[in-house]
Amino acid sequence: MKPEVKTPLPGPKAQELLARGEKVLSPSYVRPYPFVPARGQGVFLEDVDGNVFLDFMAGIAVNTTGYAHPKVLEAVKAQAERFAHVCFSDFTHEPTLSLAERLVAKVGGGYRVFFGNSGTEGIEAAIKLVRHHTGRPYLLAxxxxxxxxxxxxxxxxxxxxxxxxxxxxxLPGVVHVPFPNPFRPPLGASPEEVGEAVLTHLEHLFATVLPPEEVAAFFLEPIQGEGGYVLPPAGFLPKLKALLERHGILLVADEVQTGAGRTGRFLALEHEGVEADVYVLAKGLASGYPLSAVLFREELGSWHPGAHGTTFGGQAVAAAAAQATLDLLEGGLMENAKEVGAFLLAGLREMQKRFPFLGDVRGRGLMIGLDFGSPEEPRPDLRDQAQKRAFEKGLLTLAAGPSALRLAPPLVLSREEAALGLEILEEALKSL
Ligand SMILES: Cc1ncc(COP(=O)(O)O)c(C=O)c1O
Known part of the structure; x- marks a missing residue:
């Protein structure tokens, strides 16, 4: 397959569906550009008018194995023929139990698993868990x-x-701490000193307004996702973890976007040599089927039967899709994310030399952000135009943060397909 835009966008069928949507859908939905999918194969999506797009967004970093992967289809079909749902909150069943065992093994044992349907549900469960276990009221983020x-x-x-x-x-009791963004450092710090500045700020908070012994947990994304695909400075997370440990504060790693192999390792925290007390996984875990998993250290499991549950969480077809996804991740997709991601990042860094309005190019594996403008002057206008032009030329991307474009393709992306994406992006940036 190749990207091919044959009609003006949106095409006639897409226009019709978008107009119908305007009459019945919640106005809270956003539509960054008028793309209306009909079917997908691998890393390509065809719209309802027959236009073909290279997909660098994967349904917001979800479709790990691309579209219609035969192994995922086979697993889903086989489980759907047996049963789809018998409520895992009430009854143990094999597909979801095996998945739990496999996830625990992936983090080295000593954890338990709670299943939900979405990242949000996973985070909600984690909030309840850490509050219940510690009896402490405050949360940090x-x-x-x-x-x-x-x-x-x-x-x-x-x-x-x-x-x-x-x-x-x-929710009362949530305290926010500035993120050590090396491109746009907070607290008046330099990029080199921003990590230390944030840690000092946190210690200052503990000394003046927030008793650390009343803080249950720090929730963090190892790489900020929606906030702009921003990596903390190297070495920051181990220092933060040590500081939290000194105060008996739990670390909850929100790996909803970074997890399931996207950064080239199963968990993004593995790159940092840091272990969390709780991991929340969702998005890429089941290749597009709704599933989240909260993995928490065994000793945190002091909540009682009935303390938390959900009707659909751990649904059997989603669990089967997750098993097939894990097979593929272990069978080479994580390695592919690392290699093709490095290729894409190198190509984008070359591109940055030709387009000085690209202030920062950053990422890990197939989680890459292009930041438009300078640290002092973000250029969301250019970012939005780049996104629109890329769409018109057959490349699907998404915005993130104040001025970044995020690239989060399916992990099955080949080097050739990545090169094709670079070509389209180059054309899009040239046209700005
Ligand atoms: C890091 C992170 N956590 C949580 C969520 C929420 O997940 P969901 O949209 O599946 O509820 C998202 C979604 O973008 C996310 O990126």
């Missing part, structure tokens, strides 16, 4: 973080005030 939109998860989310506007009061 970073500015720029995105942890979901239910009222609990939204209380941690701090990537855009628009997400919170109109919904207060949120």
């Amino acid at each position: 970073f500015t720029g973080a995105f942890h979901g939109r239910s009222l609990g998860a939204l209380s941690l989310t701090a990537s855009k005030s628009a997400y919170r506007k109109g919904f207060a009061p949120l």
Whole structure:
């Protein structure tokens, strides 16, 4: 397959569907550009008018194995023929139990698993778990973080005030700490010193307003996703973890976007040599089937039967899709994410030399952000135009943060397909 845009966008069928949507769908949905999918294969998506796009967004970093992977289809079909759902909160069943065992083995043992349907649900479960276990009221999170939109998860989310506007009061006891963004450092720090500045700020908070012995957990994304695909400075996370340990504060790693192989390792925290007390996985775990998994250290499992549950969480077809996804990740996709991601990043860094308005190019594996503008002057206008032009030329991307374009293709992306993406992006940037 090759990207091919044959009609003006949106095409006639897409226009019709978009117009129907305007009449019945919630106005809270965003539509960054008028793409209306009909079918997918591998890393390509065809729209309802027969235009073909190279997909560098994967349904917001979800479709790990691309579209219609035969192994995933086979697993889904086989489980759907047996049963789809018998409520895992009430009854043990094999597909989901085996998945739990496999996930625990992947983090080296000593954890237990709770299944939900979405990243938000996973975060919500983690909030309840750490509060219940520690009996401590406060939670910490970073500015720029995105942890979901239910009222609990939204209380941690701090990537855009628009997400919170109109919904207060949120959960009390959530305190935000500036994220050590090396490209746009907070606290007046230099990029080199920003990690230390944030740690000092946190110690200052503990000394003045926030008793650390009343803090249950710090929720963090190892790489900020919705906040702009931003990596913390090298060595920051191990220092933060040591500081939290000194105060008996749990670390919850929100690996909803970074996990399931996207960065070239199963968990992004593995790159940092840091272990979390709780991991939340979702998005890429089941190749597009709704599933989240909260893995928590065995000793945190002091909550009682009935303390938490959900009707659909751990649904059997989603679990079968996750098993097939794990087979493929272990069978070479993580390695592919690392290799093709490095190729893509190198190509983009070359591109940065030709387009000085690209202020920063960063990422790990197939989680890559291009930041438009300088640290002082973000250029969301250029980012939005680049996204639109890329779409018109057959490349699907998504925005993230104040001024970044995120590239999160399926992990089955080949080097040739990555090169094709670079070509389209180059054309899109030239046309700005
Ligand atoms: C890091 C992170 N956490 C949580 C969520 C919420 O997940 P969901 O949209 O599946 O509820 C997201 C979604 O983008 C995310 O990126």
